[in-house]
Amino acid sequence: MQHNGPSPAVRRLLDSFSPRLAVEEARTPPALWYIDPEFFAWECYRLLCTWQPAARLSCLEKPGAYVAGRWLNLPYVVVRDEKGTLRALANVCRHHAAEVAVGTGCAAELVCPYHGWSYHLHGGLKRAPGLGRAAGFRVEEHALPPLHVECWGPWAWIHGGTPERSLREALQPLYLRLAGMEFESLTHVARREYELACNWKVFVDNYLDGGYHVASVHAGLAGGLDLSQYRSEIHERFSIQSCPAAAEHTPSGVEFAERLEGTACYAWIYPNFMINRYGPMMDTNWVVPLSVNRTRVVFDYFFAASHAADAAFVERSLAASHVVQMEDTAVCESVQRGLASGCYQQGPYAAAEAPMFAFHRLLWAELRGQSGV
Numbered sequence: 592m593q594h595n596g597p598s599p600a601v602r603r604l605l606d607s608f609s610p611r612l613a614v615e616e617a618r619t620p621p622a623l624w625y626i627d628p629e630f631f632a633w634e635c636y637r638l639l640c641t642w643q644p645a646a647r648l649s650c651l652e653k654p655g656a657y658v659a660g661r662w663l664n665l666p667y668v669v670v671r672d673e674k675g676t677l678r679a680l681a682n683v684c685r686h687h688a689a690e691v692a693v694g695t696g697c698a699a700e701l702v703c704p705y706h707g708w709s710y711h712l713h714g715g716l717k718r719a720p721g722l723g724r725a726a727g728f729r730v731e732e733h734a735l736p737p738l739h740v741e742c743w744g745p746w747a748w749i750h751g752g753t754p755e756r757s758l759r760e761a762l763q764p765l766y767l768r769l770a771g772m773e774f775e776s777l778t779h780v781a782r783r784e785y786e787l788a789c790n791w792k793v794f795v796d797n798y799l800d801g802g803y804h805v806a807s808v809h810a811g812l813a814g815g816l817d818l819s820q821y822r823s824e825i826h827e828r829f830s831i832q833s834c835p836a837a838a839e840h841t842p843s844g845v846e847f848a849e850r851l852e853g854t855a856c857y858a859w860i861y862p863n864f865m866i867n868r869y870g871p872m873m874d875t876n877w878v879v880p881l882s883v884n885r886t887r888v889v890f891d892y893f894f895a896a897s898h899a900a901d902a903a904f905v906e907r908s909l910a911a912s913h914v915v916q917m918e919d920t921a922v923c924e925s926v927q928r929g930l931a932s933g934c935y936q937q938g939p940y941a942a943a944e945a946p947m948f949a950f951h952r953l954l955w956a957e958l959r960g961q962s963g964v
């Protein structure tokens with residue numbers, strides 16, 4: 592897809608953000624970044640070319656195993672081919688564009704449900720029923736287009752364009768931090784999906800406020816944390832927020848205390864993926880824009896083997912997480928209404944919100960066309 596760059600209107604919106612000020616002097620992006628459909632369309636075009644955690648490797652162990660999904664307007668399938676090579680393909684039939692693979696599974700070939708075109712696991716076209724004698728038809732010209740794929744942590748990541756840097760290189764310091772917390776060996780136990788009536792950045796901003804909202808929005812969670820020790824580290828393409836568990840939890844923190852031993856680590860990877868590692872658990876949040884004011888957040892829950900088998904513990908943990916998610920959903924949707932009200936343009940950052948400002952700066956550079964991801 593070719594694009595001539597942001598329109599004059601989008602460029603004006605980008606110019607109204609000042610990325611080079613100190614956080615104490617800077618202003619947040621204007622409300623139109625969150626409510627303007629033209630700005631959203633430009634964002635989607637640029638964000639297509641970012642690394643996305645498309646599938647869990649534990650679903651892709653055997654030859655033939657595949658996971659189909661969608662990132663923005665790109666249907667993809669990640670598949671382990673006959674030789675054991677992991678591949679990512681655009682999941683769009685070369686006949687009439689239907690999605691070929693559906694959901695997850697294991698198959699010897701990928702067959703389009705529309706007219707039965709079948710593809711090898713490496714993406715090459717195998718059979719096109721009834722097309723054998725079509726004038727000039729060449730099987731080798733009808734492969735599913737390959738996408739870049741890279742393994743990092745327990746995920747296969749895809750990139751919708753040409754990545755300038757490998758994920759491994761960009762995230763090495765984060766890998767070392769999480770590897771020390773055994774994040775690759777945990778057991779996946781559940782997935783939950785939430786749809787929020789807000790722009791995707793509202794959810795990301797809320798996550799990156801340096802713990803500022805935790806005391807006022809999450810009374811239960813706050814009761815299990817020592818918020819005076821909340822720390823943020825900002826790296827080039829990710830940030831880490833961390834907070835130790837409270838030495839003594841408050842009554843409101845009782846259901847969180849059993850999950851929050853040691854130090855909780857909240858890692859954000861530009862632009863839209865979070866890895867939360869605490870006690871015997873990890874949850875991840877994949878933030879998927881659906882429209883300018885609708886967002887899906889996919890939560891995956893992983894537990895240490897000792898706890899994954901404890902059904903009651905798992906249930907209590909998912910219930911506690913759901914409470915936090917409902918609290919965040921309420922504030923995110925409230926913020927979106929305020930942004931759309933016409934009564935708000937830009938606001939200041941608190942010093943704690945430096946990770947949020949770093950996100951806005953990265954996005955600004957990306958949307959101006961000044962950064963390669």
Ligand SMILES: [Fe+2]
Nearest residue numbers: 804808809919
């Ligand atoms: Fe929150």
